[in-house]
Every structure is written in structure tokens, then in C-alpha cells.
Amino acid sequence: MPAAREPEVIRDKAAMRAWSRRRRAEGKTVAVVPTMGYLHDGHLSLISTAAAADNPVAIVVTIYVNPSQFAPSEDLATYPSDFAGDLRKLASTGVVDAVFNPVDLYHRGTRRLAVASGGGAVSCLEEDGDGHETWVRVERLEKGLCGDSRPVFFRGVATIVSKLFNIIEPDVAVFGKKDYQQWRLICRMVRDLDFAIEIIGSEIVREADGLAMSSRNVHLSREEREKALSISRSLVDARTAALKGNTDCTQIKNKIVQTVTETGGEVDYVEIVEQESLAPVEKIDVPVVICVAAWFGKVRLIDNIEIDARS
Amino acid sequence: MPAAREPEVIRDKAAMRAWSRRRRAEGKTVAVVPTMGYLHDGHLSLISTAAAADNPVAIVVTIYVNPSQFAPSEDLATYPSDFAGDLRKLASTGVVDAVFNPVDLYHRGTRRLAVASGGGAVSCLEEDGDGHETWVRVERLEKGLCGDSRPVFFRGVATIVSKLFNIIEPDVAVFGKKDYQQWRLICRMVRDLDFAIEIIGSEIVREADGLAMSSRNVHLSREEREKALSISRSLVDARTAALKGNTDCTQIKNKIVQTVTETGGEVDYVEIVEQESLAPVEKIDVPVVICVAAWFGKVRLIDNIEIDARS
Numbered sequence: 021m022p023a024a025r026e027p028e029v030i031r032d033k034a035a036m037r038a039w040s041r042r043r044r045a046e047g048k049t050v051a052v053v054p055t056m057g058y059l060h061d062g063h064l065s066l067i068s069t070a071a072a073a074d075n076p077v078a079i080v081v082t083i084y085v086n087p088s089q090f091a092p093s094e095d096l097a098t099y100p101s102d103f104a105g106d107l108r109k110l111a112s113t114g115v116v117d118a119v120f121n122p123v124d125l126y127h128r129g130t131r132r133l134a135v136a137s138g139g140g141a142v143s144c145l146e147e148d149g150d151g152h153e154t155w156v157r158v159e160r161l162e163k164g165l166c167g168d169s170r171p172v173f174f175r176g177v178a179t180i181v182s183k184l185f186n187i188i189e190p191d192v193a194v195f196g197k198k199d200y201q202q203w204r205l206i207c208r209m210v211r212d213l214d215f216a217i218e219i220i221g222s223e224i225v226r227e228a229d230g231l232a233m234s235s236r237n238v239h240l241s242r243e244e245r246e247k248a249l250s251i252s253r254s255l256v257d258a259r260t261a262a263l264k265g266n267t268d269c270t271q272i273k274n275k276i277v278q279t280v281t282e283t284g285g286e287v288d289y290v291e292i293v294e295q296e297s298l299a300p301v302e303k304i305d306v307p308v309v310i311c312v313a314a315w316f317g318k319v320r321l322i323d324n325i326e327i328d329a330r331s
Numbered sequence: 332m333p334a335a336r337e338p339e340v341i342r343d344k345a346a347m348r349a350w351s352r353r354r355r356a357e358g359k360t361v362a363v364v365p366t367m368g369y370l371h372d373g374h375l376s377l378i379s380t381a382a383a384a385d386n387p388v389a390i391v392v393t394i395y396v397n398p399s400q401f402a403p404s405e406d407l408a409t410y411p412s413d414f415a416g417d418l419r420k421l422a423s424t425g426v427v428d429a430v431f432n433p434v435d436l437y438h439r440g441t442r443r444l445a446v447a448s449g450g451g452a453v454s455c456l457e458e459d460g461d462g463h464e465t466w467v468r469v470e471r472l473e474k475g476l477c478g479d480s481r482p483v484f485f486r487g488v489a490t491i492v493s494k495l496f497n498i499i500e501p502d503v504a505v506f507g508k509k510d511y512q513q514w515r516l517i518c519r520m521v522r523d524l525d526f527a528i529e530i531i532g533s534e535i536v537r538e539a540d541g542l543a544m545s546s547r548n549v550h551l552s553r554e555e556r557e558k559a560l561s562i563s564r565s566l567v568d569a570r571t572a573a574l575k576g577n578t579d580c581t582q583i584k585n586k587i588v589q590t591v592t593e594t595g596g597e598v599d600y601v602e603i604v605e606q607e608s609l610a611p612v613e614k615i616d617v618p619v620v621i622c623v624a625a626w627f628g629k630v631r632l633i634d635n636i637e638i639d640a641r642s
Contacts, residue, residue, distance in 0.1 A: 154519060157468060159465070179524070183523075212437075297460070
């Protein structure tokens with residue numbers, strides 16, 4: 021276990037970029053781990069991935085709750101935060117060099133939350149006048165799965181990640197595969213816009229009982245948390261069945277929906293899609309990922325499992 | 332007049348980025364001048380602006396006819412080109428270090444030109460499957476003026492410029508104010524996405540008789556070229572009138588439409604807009620720009636003039 025080391029806290033864009041350029045000039049690889057804070061072992065696993073990525077590496081963790089990826093109906097206001105606790109956890113890793121924690125990353129004009137600025141999408145950040153108006157869209161991968169129930173989410177994610185990339189100018193960025201669609205979308209954006217950044221997808225980290233770690237888990241009651249295990253359990257069962265030869269996607273999806281619903285969850289979607297294009301498949305004969313989103317009480321959880329039946 | 336100096340011709344993205352990073356490591360400022368080739372004195376003026384921007388500076392001129400900013404109905408197929416001539420002109424400036432002339436900058440999947448990939452816009456680059464799908468939109472500034480008659484233009488421009496910025500990683504980029512809306516849109520995009528790039532707007536360069544220089548002028552017949560002078564003449568007259576106190580925009584616009592139409596041009600638009608927001612104004616009591624687009628035969632020309640009546 022490495023010794024505790026306080027990361028440098030940076031609030032300002034220009035200071036962040038200057039810090040990053042100094043590390044590059046010293047010959048270091050700069051790795052960024054974007055987060056919205058309220059860190060758990062899943063985040064710390066992303067940091068371990070970054071630390072293993074290359075040497076010598078300078079690691080920046082960003083903590084910023086991005087308003088533009090939340091719809092007004094979503095949980096921006098109640099998204100959990102604990103900056104002091106986050107800093108302690110980051111210090112305990114002994115490998116984080118800087119924390120980028122800006123107050124606000126958007127240029128503000130006159131607000132007009134009631135009106136969509138384009139494409140019908142309305143987020144918690146819609147600016148008028150000379151405010152922010154530039155959006156990055158990944159037009160196919162932003163559709164389907166979470167894109168259907170969270171219409172502004174991926175527009176907000178692609179845009180804030182572009183901004184963070186331009187501010188920090190990293191060589192490497194680590195994203196969790198728990199947000200599977202997000203990870204694939206960022207990979208596509210980096211390819212299409214020619215960012216000089218290697219994207220690493222880091223495996224899902226689970227609690228001992230199988231629940232995928234998420235900052236939102238804190239909002240689950242003890243009872244809801246118990247019920248939520250039906251997601252990971254049904255995903256593992258589906259994978260086992262698929263590897264035994266049950267590759268019919270309709271059957272597999274129906275079973276997952278049934279299991280989650282019977283334990284008291286409200287299914288948003290269960291989809292089986294090809295791993296890169298995220299296109300739905302009917303039969304598991306290519307590398308797929310089963311993606312699930314479901315509500316338990318007021319908490320929307322997502323989880324997924326990759327299956328390569330050929331391996 | 333500087334001695335002729337052959338710029339290095341680079342076709343490959345990775346080679347371009349490596350070149351640029353070497354210049355930065357040598358302590359040079361990297362300046363980029365994006366063009367679609369068929370260079371004229373307007374382009375050479377952008378290069379002079381870049382050369383004056385900072386010292387020591389490494390200047391990259393990009394020559395790439397970007398398919399995604401053309402609609403299928405527009406003049407991609409007939410856009411003029413003369414790479415050998417361009418190289419001679421660039422060598423004669425004595426200040427250009429590299430020419431980035433890629434064959435294709437987009438990831439290609441299965442083509443599907445007939446179907447819009449999003450937002451209803453269809454360009455000469457619409458990819459399906461695992462092809463290019465990421466677009467940068469500047470949602471307010473892309474509307475109005477040329478955005479109305481060229482619905483995919485600014486989406487294509489913002490996207491290709493983002494790509495060029497990520498490939499070349501310049502410190503400075505120079506754009507011509509002849510493409511006024513494009514220049515303002517790029518400034519806004521750089522601000523909103525936090526590109527670490529200074530954007531310089533370079534003044535319009537005109538022929539001796541006043542015609543704004545454009546690669547498309549080559550397609551004008553002698554007669555059309557003569558008629559096209561009505562644009563610049565009416566703009567200068569409007570500015571003179573405004574500075575004398577005639578600040579009513581309806582009157583000014585009507586006069587320009589009348590002049591251009593009477594000489595045989597077909598007006599696409601005449602607009603008087605605030606210089607930064609490009610919002611239409613009724614009276615010239617803020618810094619404005621008068622923007623004109625008009626057809627002469629098969630050639631669509633644009634021109635503009637800035638007016639600050641307070642100065």
C-alpha cells in the first residue's frame with residue numbers, strides 16, 4: 021500500500037493546463053480520470069488502471085458534476101458529494117498528483133431553461149445570449165439504451181469530456197465500463213475528432229454481493245439495495261446460460277426483465293447489443309454486452325456484462 | 332520579399348502531429364491557416380497575418396476540401412484545385428514551413444448519402460455502420476445568414492476545424508473575415524470547448540476593383556465578374572451612408588438588394604447583424620456587419636463590411 025500523498029487541488033482552467041504541460045515537458049505521460057466525485061472503490065480502480073497504464077505517469081482526477089448531462093427532471097440537485105472525503109480517498113491511493121475541481125466550466129449567458137437550444141434536448145445547462153452553445157454529438161451511439169430515457173445525457177457527456185480533454189490535454193483517459201455506452205461513445209468521439217488520447221476502459225467493480233459500485237447506491241434503502249442485487253444476479257445467470265448454448269436474445273432478455281420485476285425493480289431497458297456498435301442482436305454469435313437499467317425506488321441503476329460466446 | 336522556400340508536404344495525421352510537437356518542443360509557436368486550396372492573395376494575406384502573430388513561429392497551411400461542409404446539391408465536384416500552383420505560391424511567401432494535405436480525414440463506413448444521420452442535415456459525407464458519426468454544432472451561430480441556405484455548412488466546418496486542431500495542436504489559427512459567420516462561429520467554438528488556441532480574424536482582401544477574393548471567382552464569366560462588383564460597391568455605399576447618419580437597416584438592406592438585383596445578381600440574403608452574436612439589428616447603433624450572399628450565374632458569392640458608427 022503506497023504512502024498517503026495529498027494531490028494538488030486545481031480550480032482554474034489555465035492553471036490546470038499549465039500544470040499538465042509542465043508534466044509533459046518533464047517527460048511524463050498525463051492520465052486523466054474524469055469523475056463526478058463521491059468516490060468509491062470503482063473510481064479508485066480507474067485510478068489504479070491509470071497508474072498501471074504507463075510510467076512515469078502524472079495522474080489527474082477531475083471532480084465536476086456536469087449540469088449539461090442532467091435533464092431538469094433528473095437528480096442533479098440530489099447528486100451526492102463529499103469533497104473532503106474524496107480528497108482523503110485520493111490521498112490514500114498515493115498515486116494521484118492533481119485534482120481538477122472547477123466551480124463551473126461553462127460560459128454563462130442569460131438563462132432560458134424552458135427552451136431547447138437545438139435538437140429538442142433540454143438539460144440543466146441551456147444558455148442564451150452569449151452563453152455556451154457548442155455541443156458535441158455522437159449521433160448513432162448516443163441513441164438507444166440510456167440515450168432513450170436520458171435524451172440530453174450523451175450530448176452533455178461528449179461536450180464536457182471534450183472540454184476536459186482540451187483543458188488537461190492528457191495522453192490517456194480512463195473510463196469505467198459500468199457506463200458501457202458512455203465508454204464506447206467516448207472511444208468513437210476520440211476517433212472521429214482525432215483527439216490524441218488513448219482511451220482505456222476499466223472493468224466494473226462490484227460489492228462483495230455483486231452490486232455494481234455507483235455513487236447513487238448511497239440513496240438506496242437497505243431493502244432496495246437487497247432487491248437491486250437482482251440485476252447483477254440475472255446478468256450472471258444470463259451469461260452462464262449463454263455460454264451453455266442458450267443464445268436466443270429474446271429469451272434471455274425476458275428472463276432478466278422477469279427477475280428484476282419480480283424482486284420489485286422497475287425495468288427501464290434490458291438490451292443485448294454488439295459490443296462496439298451497440299446495435300441490437302437477436303442471437304449471441306458475436307461479442308455482445310447485456311445492458312440493464314432499472315429503478316429501485318427513486319434510484320436508477322445501470323449494469324452490464326460482456327459475453328463473447330466464441331471464446 | 333523573402334526567398335522562395337519549399338514547405339514540407341505532409342499527408343498523414345500522425346506525421347503532422349509529430350511535426351507540430353517537434354516545433355513546439357523547439358520553443359516555436361505553431362500557427363495554422365486552414366484552406367481548401369486554389370490559393371489566392373486572400374489566403375496569402377492570412378499567412379502574412381500568421382507570420383506576424385508571434386516569433387518564432389512555425390506556419391502550417393492546410394489544404395483539404397472538406398466534403399462534410401458541402402450539401403450534395405452544392406459545388407464539391409467543381410470546387411477548383413491546383414495543388415502544384417498552390418505549392419509554388421506557398422514557396423514564394425518564404426514563410427510557410429509545412430503544408431498538410433491529407434487524402435481523407437474521415438473514418439469511412441458504409442455510405443448512405445440518401446439518409447440524414449441527425450438533425451435533418453445531409454452533406455457529401457454521411458457515414459453508416461462504423462463510419463464517422465461525431466459532429467460539433469454551434470447551435471445559435473450556425474443559424475441564419477449562410478446557415479439558412481447551406482444547412483450542413485457550419486456543422487461540417489466546426490467538425491473539420493476541431494479535427495484539424497486536434498491533429499495539428501496549433502497555438503494560433505488564422506481565419507479570413509470574408510467568411511464572417513465562420514470566423515465568429517470558430518471563435519465561439521474555441522471558447523465553449525476550451526481549445527487552447529488563439530483565433531485571429533484577418534481582413535478581407537479585394538481585387539483592385541473591389542471584388543472580394545475567392546477561389547470561386549474563377550468560375551465567373553467576364554460579364555458576371557463585372558456584375559458581381561455591385562456587391563462590394565453597394566456595401567461601401569451603405570457604410571458611407573451609415574457613417575453619415577442613415578442608420579435605418581431596412582432602408583440600407585433594400586438599397587443593397589436593389590443594386591445587386593438590378594445588375595443581374597440573384598440575392599440570397601442581405602442582413603445587418605451585431606458583430607459578435609450575429610443577431611439582426613434594426614438600427615446601426617452598435618458595431619454591426621452587413622453580410623451579403625448573391626448568385627451570379629452558377630456562382631454564389633459572399634461579402635461583408637463592418638461598421639462601427641460610434642467610432
